[in-house]
Amino acid sequence: MSKLFRYILLLPALISVLQACMKEPDIQPNTNKGNLDALWQIIDRRYCYLDYKNINWDSIYTEYAVRLDTVTNKYGLFDLLGEMLLNLKDGHVNLYSEFDRSRYWKWYTDYPENFNSSLIYTNRYLGNNYRIAGGIRYRKIAGDRIGYMYYSSFSNSFSDANIRSVFEVFAGCKGLIIDVRGNGGGLVSNAALLASYFFDEKKLTSYISHKTGNGHSDFSEPTAVYTEPHKKIKWERPVVILTNRMSYSATNEFVCRMKYAPKATIAGDKTGGGGGLPLSSELPNGWMVRFSASPMYDAGMINTEWGIDPDVKVNLSKQDEANGYDTIIEKAVSLILD
Amino acid sequence: MKKSTILVIFLFIFVLIRAQQFTDEKYALTTTATSVGAGFITLLDPYLSPFEYKGFEMRIENKSRRFFNPDNDKLSYSHRMYLELGKGNHPSGKNSMLFFNTNYMYGLNYHMRPVENLMILAGGSWDIDLGGKYLGRNVNNPFSLDFFSDLNATAEIQYEFDLKNRSIRIQYGAVCPVAGFMFVPMQNVSYYELFVLDNTKNAFHFSSVHNKRAWYQYLNLDIPFKSNTLRLSLQHDYQKYSANEVIYRKNAISLSVGAVMHLYTFRGNKDRIPTHFIHSYE
Numbered sequence: 001m002s003k004l005f006r007y008i009l010l011l012p013a014l015i016s017v018l019q020a021c022m023k024e025p026d027i028q029p030n031t032n033k034g035n036l037d038a039l040w041q042i043i044d045r046r047y048c049y050l051d052y053k054n055i056n057w058d059s060i061y062t063e064y065a066v067r068l069d070t071v072t073n074k075y076g077l078f079d080l081l082g083e084m085l086l087n088l089k090d091g092h093v094n095l096y097s098e099f100d101r102s103r104y105w106k107w108y109t110d111y112p113e114n115f116n117s118s119l120i121y122t123n124r125y126l127g128n129n130y131r132i133a134g135g136i137r138y139r140k141i142a143g144d145r146i147g148y149m150y151y152s153s154f155s156n157s158f159s160d161a162n163i164r165s166v167f168e169v170f171a172g173c174k175g176l177i178i179d180v181r182g183n184g185g186g187l188v189s190n191a192a193l194l195a196s197y198f199f200d201e202k203k204l205t206s207y208i209s210h211k212t213g214n215g216h217s218d219f220s221e222p223t224a225v226y227t228e229p230h231k232k233i234k235w236e237r238p239v240v241i242l243t244n245r246m247s248y249s250a251t252n253e254f255v256c257r258m259k260y261a262p263k264a265t266i267a268g269d270k271t272g273g274g275g276g277l278p279l280s281s282e283l284p285n286g287w288m289v290r291f292s293a294s295p296m297y298d299a300g301m302i303n304t305e306w307g308i309d310p311d312v313k314v315n316l317s318k319q320d321e322a323n324g325y326d327t328i329i330e331k332a333v334s335l336i337l338d
Numbered sequence: 339m340k341k342s343t344i345l346v347i348f349l350f351i352f353v354l355i356r357a358q359q360f361t362d363e364k365y366a367l368t369t370t371a372t373s374v375g376a377g378f379i380t381l382l383d384p385y386l387s388p389f390e391y392k393g394f395e396m397r398i399e400n401k402s403r404r405f406f407n408p409d410n411d412k413l414s415y416s417h418r419m420y421l422e423l424g425k426g427n428h429p430s431g432k433n434s435m436l437f438f439n440t441n442y443m444y445g446l447n448y449h450m451r452p453v454e455n456l457m458i459l460a461g462g463s464w465d466i467d468l469g470g471k472y473l474g475r476n477v478n479n480p481f482s483l484d485f486f487s488d489l490n491a492t493a494e495i496q497y498e499f500d501l502k503n504r505s506i507r508i509q510y511g512a513v514c515p516v517a518g519f520m521f522v523p524m525q526n527v528s529y530y531e532l533f534v535l536d537n538t539k540n541a542f543h544f545s546s547v548h549n550k551r552a553w554y555q556y557l558n559l560d561i562p563f564k565s566n567t568l569r570l571s572l573q574h575d576y577q578k579y580s581a582n583e584v585i586y587r588k589n590a591i592s593l594s595v596g597a598v599m600h601l602y603t604f605r606g607n608k609d610r611i612p613t614h615f616i617h618s619y620e
Contacts, residue, residue: 022549022551022578022580022585023585024382024585024587025388025585027388027389030429030430038388046525046526048526096475098432188530188534189530189534192534208531208535210524210526210527210528210531211524211525211526212524212526212540213583220524220527220539223531223535223537225535277478277528277530277531278477278478279476279478279479279526279528280386280475280476280477280478280479281387281388282387282388282389282428282433284389284429284430285430285432286428286429286430286431286432286433287432288433288475288476290476290477290478293526293528294526294527294528294531
């Protein structure tokens, strides 16, 4: 009995000894150097495109560590760290502080806009009397022969009832246009749902993987992503997806799926990309960093980070724009009617 | 006299008669304690942040214990349920993390009484735990799921002593997981890939002392009053576990206040009320 009693008393002490064997990683101090080191290390270990983009992250550390001496306040530090992240050329990489958010926008600012939002609200297209179902604005155009949907953000949800209503209105139309120009993304689940209405069978449409170690090329086996047809609602006529460089992130994923839809055509400009699913982490001073962690690929294992080419490349003509025409919508109409 | 009044009187007489139908059989009472407390918590969840979040927690807990057989005062079973809610802050004070946790445990205990007033319980338990942490500023991964189940070694020491004409009971107990499973995804995998695409590879792990060291300790002081027993409880809940080269940690200390009761469970209307009772403190 006394032996058992002794063992019971020794149990917590034994566990205390075992605790020491599970060593936690060191945490950088909340200094300028500590914050730079923490940010550099997060990207070094967890960012998924360092090798794909041929970025020499070690030399970038050297370059920016030297410049720490010039930093005199939190704004200077933020600007320096934000500038360091610009080297990643990734719209999914941001540094968040209580006073600012760093961002990389060249994935669309360096390219033609190919979208004029005021054009789509002219009477030729949506006009003033369009309907709104969930996050989707819609109206029949081209003499009621084409259904036109404008979807500005995959963060705006929609339901099956919304889509059923839209398809009912477009029941007599010869085809459908889904305009996702300027759509910077949102929920990937919305992208999968919207695509599901245009598939008649389950199809492999993309892959995703994730970092499995600290090495720049330590990735998991890619997981196949399938698009399954919606069980009750289906659009069986032609559909044209309109894209531009601002079609990013979840929109990129939607376009990637629609590339494999049986009666879909992608028209407009190349999408902006954003193929890396982002995650977040934190710095010692409380700033948050968002970064691409899980690369996505199309069904042919082509990385979608730099965007997806359209089936039909169309640019918005200045001449048409001046005359109140949206060249890309007009092309989509002709693709359906011709 | 109204019909309804007659009915009420009839029912009252019926209940009185029923109450007097005693049986000589011994009956095992359920000793139950419900307590509410608050304390301090530290959380380390590298899926959300590499930094330790410190803050406070509130905890509500119910424990019950009952002998299987009222004629055998050596073997009892117990239940424990608790809910924790908490909030922790980043060391910089700029961010906060919300936390919740629920746990259910079923245990078996062998009672030993080496000397008078001292009781030692030893046994094992199974528990299942579900919780989560929410760091709202993390745009794409604000939530981290906690899920595990363990087989545990349990022990408890109870000592009863008199102080100012009160019979006070002091209890110290510990629960240590021995083997089980836990949900620990890879640090860079998204919940989209885990739960929408069903890729849970490397997310569920066998756990034992090689990768999980934890204990739940408590020190209870039961002080009887006229019709109630007050429980003061100091609890320490510590977990440190590792998988996929990531270490998670939770450390919570809370002080609770509650009431202890020995309950008789009515079962239908055929049971007769016994005259002899035994509760798990005996």
